[in-house]
Structure formats: C-alpha cells, structure tokens
Amino acid sequence: MERTAKIVGSPVMKKDAMALVTGKPVYTDDIAPGDCLVVKVLRSPHAHALVEEIRTEGAKKVPGIVTVLTWKDVPGKRFTMAGQSYPEPSPYDRLILDRRVRFVGDAVAIVAGETEAAVDRALRLIKVSYQVLEPVLDFRTAKDNPILVHPEEDWKSLCPVGADNKRNLCASGCEKDGDVEAVLKTCDYVVERTYHTKANQQAMMETFRAFTTLDPYGRLVVTASTQVPFHVRRIIAHALDIPKAKVRVIKPRIGGGFGAKQTVVAEVYPAIVTWLTGRPAKIVYSRYESQIASSPRHEMEVKVRLGADKDGMIRAIDLYTLSNTGAYGEHGPTTVGLSGHKSIPLYGNAEAFRFTYDVVYTNRMSAGAYRGYGATQGLFAVESAVNELADMLHMDPVKLREKNMVREGNVMPAYYGEVANSCALDRCMAKAKEMFGWDEKFPAKDMGNGKVRGVGVAMSMQGSAIAGLDVGSATLKLNDDGFYSLLIGAADMGTGCDTTLAQVAADCLCCDLDNIVVHGVDTDVSPYDSGSYASSTAYLTGGAVVKTCDSMIAKIMEKGAEYLNSSADEVEFDGKRVYRLDGSGEISLRDIGNRAMCSNGYALEVTESNTSPSSPPPFMVGMAEVEVDMETGAVELLDYAAVVDCGTPLNPNLTRIQTEGGLAQGIGMALYEDITYSPKGQLYENSLMQYKIPSRQDVCPIRVEFESSYEKTGPFGAKSIGEVVINTPSPAIASAVAHAAGVYIRELPITAEKVYRGMNGKG
Amino acid sequence: MEINLTLNGKKIKAQIRPDELLLDFVRSQGCRSVKRGCETANCGLCTVWLDEKPVLSCSTLAARADGRTVTTLEGVAAEAEAFGAYLAEEGAEQCGFCSPGLIMNVLAMERELSDPSEEEIKEYLAGNLCRCTGYMGQLRAIRNYLNRKGGETDGENR
C-alpha cells in the first residue's frame, strides 16, 4: 500500500480541543473523587538543617486529621524523582522525607486530613526543632566544599557519570576531539567569555498535582498530571519500596508541563498516604510550592573559548559548563551534556573541540528538566560568543554563520559523530534574513529620539529522542465496523500528540482521522513508552505508529485473504477493503472487523516498539529586533522572526503554536524571568506576582516560517519541534541589545538596569 | 452563612463559609471550568463575571455574590463553543488550562469594546496569562472571531 501524506501535514483540530475550550472537567483535580483526603507538605524554613525533634501530637489531635508522617514513617531506601529510563543517570539521593533538609522548601512532614482547613491548622501545630547547618549556596564554591549536601553513606549513583557525593559532585566529565589548546594558539582571534543563566521555572498554568486510590485488587492507582506515566510507576514503587505490580498510573488531560512534570515532584506524597491509610488522597501544589519546591531549569555558568582565523572561520571551540543541580540530582548528569552536544555541532568546520563540565550540589531548590534541557543554556553561551566574535571581526554575524554552519551531510564530532542527514539550516538562515529584512536593519539604527534599534541573530539545534535508549510504542486494535483503537504510552500534555499520532496512523492506514480513536496513557493498558520528553514523541512514538500500522495492514491482509479464500500475497489493502489482485473478489474493512468477532482465532491487534540509533536534530534560526531607550536602558522587543527545520511538520498549526510558544518562553527567559535568593537561601520569585512570565503585552509579534528537510528515519520525514524553539531568543536578543547599546549582557535576564549600568560603565 | 444568587441563569440559595472564595464556591457548584493558576491574582484563569463584569474569582469572596449574578463558562456554553472553535482552529487552546478564563474575558471584551485595535485587545487581555502558545495563535483566533461579525470571516487573517 502506498503511503502518502494527506492528513499528515494538514492543520487538523486537536481531538480534545472542543472539550478543552468548553471547560469540560478533564484535568486531574476536576476528576478527583470528592472524598479524597487533602494532602499537604510541611516545608523547611532552612536551607540546610537536621531535624532534631519533630512533635506531631498536637497536629494529630486536630479534628479531621487522618495522618501525619515524618522521616520516621517512610521507607529508608534512596531513590530519584527523575523521570528517566532505568538505570537512571540521576543519583539515588532522596527519601520521601529525610532527617536532613537541603533547601528552603524541602519536605519535613506530610499531613493528610478531611478538609483543607484541618490540614492547614495541623501544619501550624507541628513542632520541629532544627539543628541549623551552614548551607552551600553559591554553586561556584560547591565543588570540594567542606560542607557536603549529601554526606550520607547510602547515596548511590547507578551510572558512570563522574559523580562523587563526597565532593558535592553530581556529575563531571570531559569530551574532546582534536587538540583544542594547540588550535587556539594558532588562531588569529580568540574570544573568551563567561555566560550565566538562571534556574527558570516552567510555570505551566496547571501546578503539580495527583490523586491516589486503592483499587479492588489492593493496588495503588495514581492519577497524575505527568509527562512520564511509566517512570512514575517505577519511581512510586521505589519510593514506597513496594512491587511495581502494585502500582497503576493514569494520565488525564494535563495543563502544561514543559519538562517540569518529567520529575515526580508531587506524586509520592498522596501515594504514601493512600498506601498507609487505604484512603483516597489528593495533593494540589500551590503556585508558591510550584515556585519554591519543584524542578526548574539548571542554573549554569558556561565559559566559552572560541578560536577563529581572520576571515571568520571558526577553528576551535572550548566549553566549560558549571551546572547547579541544587539539593538533589534530578536530571543533573544529563542536562549538562546538552550544553555542549547541542551547541558545538552547529559549527561544522571546527578542527577541534573540548567540552568539560561539573554538575554540583548546593542547598538550593533541586533542578530538573525544562524544555531545551541544557541546550538552552549552552546555546546562550556559544551563540552569544559567536556574535561577540563577529562584532570583534567587524563581520556580519549572519555571514560569519554562513561560513561556519553545519550543513546537510556534515559529520558532527561533538554530536556523537552523527551525520546531519537532514539539515536545512542554511535555508532557514536565508529565509530568516529575507523575512526579517536583516540586510537593511543590521546592525543598528539611531531613531533620533533617544532610542536606538538593534538586531541580533542566533541558531539552535536539539535532538529527536535519546539515541539508543528511548522507546516509543503503539498498539492498534481493529474493532467492529472497522474502526481502530490507537493506544499510546506517550503523554499528550497539551501538545496534541494524541492527534498528531492519529494523523500518522490515518495516513498509514489510508482512513479518515475519525476512524481512529486514541486512548491516552494508562500503564495497565498502554504499551510501554519512555514518556513525553527529550523531543521524542513525534519522531520516536510517531515511528512506532508507522511500524504498528504496517504490522496491522499485514494482519488485515492476512485475515482478509482468509475470508476471500486466498493467500496474503494474492490480495491488496486500500484502507477500505481487501481485494484480490485478480479482481475476483473483495471484502470491506467493516466486514472484516465485524466478522472477526465470531469464530476467530487470530487477533487483529498489534503492538510495536520503536527505538533509534540516532537522534536527528531539528534546526532553526531566530532574529530579534529591539529598541533601547538610551537614557534608561529599557529594552522593547519589536520583532522576532524564526525559521524552523523540524523535518515534515506533522500538523502545521500545532508546530506553529509550539514554535510561537517556545519563543515566548525564550523571550521570558531572555528579558523578564529572574531568580534571586535571600542571603539565607529563600527564593524571592515565589509567585507569579514576583516571577514575571511574559504577558501578551510583553511578547512582540512573533513570526514563524518553516524550511523543511526530510528526515528519512522519521515518520513521514518528521523530526522534533518541542524544544529546539526555546533556544534562540536569549542570544539573539542579547546581541540585538549589544548592537543598539554597545552593551553585552552575559547574565540573564537582560534587564533595563543592567543595560543602563553597562552603558554608563557601572558594570 | 446563606447567600442567594443567580449562577449561570439559575437562582440558587447556598450555605457558604464567610471566608469562602468565589472560585471554590463555583467549583463546588459544579462549574469545574473555573481554574486556579496562582494565589496572587496574576494569572486570570479564574475569571468569571460578577454582574456581567469580568472579575477574579480567586480574590472575591462568595459572600460578595449575594444578591448578584455570577456567570462562568458553563453559563455561556454556546458562545464559548463559538469562540472556542476559532481557538481550536488555530491549535491555540494547547493545554487548555487557561482557555476558560481567557474565553470569559474575550466574551466580556466583545461586549465592552467595539472594533478593538490589536493594542486594545492585548491590553484588555493582559491579565490572562498563557504559557503554551506565545499568544500569537490566540490573537489570530480572536481577530478571526471578531471579524466573523456581519456574516463573513475576513480571509486575510486566516
């Protein structure tokens, strides 16, 4: 059967769209049973302390309180909350409740009761005496600091990631190709700069939440707003020290994730309550908790050394990344890798590179996964350094990139030696230049009213799933009347994968989209999937859908042939019927579906899994225009143009929205979203009042176009889109500001005051 | 305490706590479209109408609704669906969690402003945060929805 993209590539509406826009009760808290116990967590006011004594009698006496749990009541086996494939690279450094608390907001006790008022009261009545310890707050001093965040003997790293808890190291390493020092010595120009990005919050509109019940078999059913249902199953089993067979995880509609929900931030608390009391239990994080005790981006300081000849050929790249994983190591060892792996390979001609990194523990909130996952931080540094190099050479940064950028067919030594088999980065640059009017606008224009406009550019790449590791799966069932059920283990978190994967299936099976019903994730029912992260779903689970459809078609032909009294090689399937090639008979899909429900020993049901030895990068170019008030330093973003190569866009509407949304988050990171702490380690930006994500007045017109390459290993030529789109705003805007005001801001966000100070030599 | 109000066109009598927020009250009455996204009156997810004016139900006591009219998305279902379809056509609902609050405010804006400019639209809706879409798709949907008036949609904006 010929496979052509008809529904793939068309802007169909998401299958759940009308339910969402009419406000149907489809999210976790909407469907939680009314008799759930309210679960809340008592949190540490200290950045580093030992719980000396904890008295809960008063709290337990509050009417309606069902249980109060402390470190004495939880299993003593360490685990990680990182939603990663087992064995996780993230260290096993957590207990549900620990005697040692490691950041302001760390969990000290769990309270469950009949009403919120009772629980709030009980929380106030728990008496804790702390032995307050000196914290490690500055990540620059954490490595080999005598104060250890994890001195415990049962701390454990399952993978060889260069971790050492006795040195506050969550991971460390060095990768290289060629002799970077030798090449740098012979370069005409060397740019050496250090860039600093903050622990930005994903700030999805639906905070962390889950509810738990016991089913009639005595199993724990966890309904959670999560991106990683199968990992939740394993992590809950580890945390509670119970068999995985005892846990079932269901994912309803999710109000956004962006990586935050790739960490099991909240699920363990109601889970242990239900497991110990048998009662349904629910936790809903406040925005405050979501800001201070969650899973934000890793703060990173990236030192770049860039060597080039006088014509602007980049000859060597040396990167040192210091990453702050905070109190726990979730995603610490893996995010750091992307700061080099997704930045250095953009420059195809370098003779040598070196990428060194340390990931350190501190007494700050634990970091996690946030869209871009280290690439964002690395690209801010490398792309900014390239922009500074261009300025130093008095060269147009677009021209510099045109000389150096990776092109289709290039080997990428810093990207595991993979070949860029699908790469339209050059076309993205050409298109961006044209739609933005780069040549007319570069580098700056004095508006004559105290304001100067400047422009900046940046490139970005990401991956599509984790090569050689991630698994995507799909199950198809043919039902009566010939409709299909598509079961996936990938989590639609608003991104629309329930729909895009059905689009892939519909084109593979040559049927209407409505002929495919999609079932979201239920670990008891869905086929195994690593989860929705690492830009994997469209590419990897999409590939699984293609494989599953192929197997389903073979089964349909087999069954159809049987009903036509012939063999499978004598028939063909066109999506609606199986017919004999000699034209002597046919049977409709509808009839096959109905007939197979009687006297049939051959299941019309298929599951296939997919994994990929490579992780084909999507690429993009972003261009920003800003206007700087030369008196105040205030930066107004005027225009953002972006051109993306994500291979074939499966659903142009959804790819566009992904791009616009990712860019807006990137703009927030670049200009507005700051993270600051009190001297004692309390986070100041602990609400949406203080942590300023952009409103619709803060994002300028965002203009998006696509220049598609064709990725042969992806479904219908698709690569990923979800993450690559967040990376360009920070470096592009920083360079635009530099061109307008002559000030290079190397620590995000780019605030008016920083620009003002830079312009007035007050660094 | 007891309050009497009109909720989505229905006159109801209810017992409430004096410190009960309107948000929690309407959710307890089955209006689950109303969401909480923050505790600091910044996100707009909890937008409902109090006497036809859009307000933050997270910051309004249920007691204030006594003798008044409260409308949630459930009470303007047909209109919500009509505008919602424009959002969905752009894929601009995404996770959908902010959609009910946004839609309530878009419908309020439609009643309050005639032929708003893009700047006016952005200013009116500035208190409705969204983290998924980058707002562009929402703006396309709003323009298309407002332009549908008079029978035809302006194809230019499609």
Add this chain to the structure above:
Amino acid sequence: MFTAREYVKVGSLEEAWELNQKRTNVIAGGMLWLKMGNGQKGTVIDLSGLGLDQIQETEEEFSVGCMCTLRQLELDPGLERAFGGIFRESLRHIVGVQFRNCATAGGSVYGRYGFSDVLTCLLALDTWVELYKGGRIPLEEFAKMPYTRDVLVRIIIRKDGRRAAYGSQRNTKTDFPLIACAVSRKGDSWQISVGARPKKAERICLDGAGKTAAELAKEAAGRFAYGSNMRGSAEYRAHLAEVYIRRLAEKLEKEA
C-alpha cells in the same frame, strides 16, 4: 488566604466603623492584597451596600466613593477630561482588566502601598480623603499618617485647573512599577510625586519659574529618598526618577 469567622454587609457607615474598632476585624475592598495574608480575621466588613461605588463630578471637584473600582477610575470620562488621561495611564498597567474590576479606590488609597500607582497619581493632584470620623484631610497628610481604625469613605479630587502627566517604568508591562512618577502643573506651581522608590509615594511642590524641565527634574528627583529591592537598585531608581520627571515636565510644557 486569611480565615474569617463572620461576614457582615453593613447597612451604615456607623455600623462599619463600630465593627472596625475591633483589631481582628477588617474592611474588605477588592481584597486583592488582603487575601495574600494568612492571618485569622474575625469579621469581614463589606461596604458594598452603601452606594459608595459612584464617581460624582461637580463644578469644583470629583468625589470618588471608596468602593469604586480602579476600572471605573480608568474609564471615567470626567476624570479623563479634567486631568489629561493620567488616571488611565497610571491604572492601565495594573495586572489586567479583571483585577481592576475587583480592586477598589478606597482599598488602594487606604493601603498606602509602596508600589501604588494610584497613590502616586492622586498625590500629584489636589486630592483629599474623607474619613468617617476624621473628616476631610489632604491625601498627603493621610499618606503619612499611621494606620487607624477609621473608615475611608471617599476620595475627593479638586479641579484646580492643574494639568498632569504620569509615567512609570516596569520590568514587564503589567508588573509593579520600578519607579512611578506623576507631575502636575498650574502656572509655575509644580507638584511632583514619586512612588515605588520602593517606599510609598511622596509629593513635593516646586516653583518652576525660570527653570528648564531638566533643572526642575534634577531638583525634584534629588529631594526623594530611594531604596533597593528585587526590581531595581536605589541608584537606578534615582536616575529613572530624574529622567521620567523631566520627560513629564517637558510634556506639560509642550501642552501649555
């Protein structure tokens, strides 16, 4: 969110005043700031049944009931006409329309918040507050007074022929101001208020005769004290105050 044992929609100002004499009781305006506290309240006092949600204009003044919302102030055509749009300019950045439909004029003024655009704006005009027991007193005096248990009933803005302009800088469009400046002028008599320094707004009066806008701004900005917080440093605020006062003064000079 605070807890409360009772809620009383009062029938008279006297009733409100009496209830308000108890320290644990509280008058709720729009409640936007109040609800962020976690304390335990006795009775929440609601003034919304007293008809104090009107803006009345006479030949001499505007009288703004304490329960008027910020949105009413923002959209009032009389205020717009009289003061050159400074109400709209000072209010339109405050979070969003829904927020401004909740927040009340009385609550904003009574709170005397450091970040207050409302207070900054009103101080530049000839503004008075009417207290139930304390009677009419100038806003400037009220702003400096300690918090008392009196009831703020109305805000009076006199039409004294001043022209005014408002400007602020924010890290995002709807954030608290990093600096807020209001400048008004009647002949050579200038009134300048600066808020979000980050302390609450204060006002100074200057004689502008023979002074350029730049001179005026330098002198004015120098008379305020500035502090630092997460939104900006004292030094930067001092600089911004001078820039914005100058720009506003230039605007008013052009209009004159």
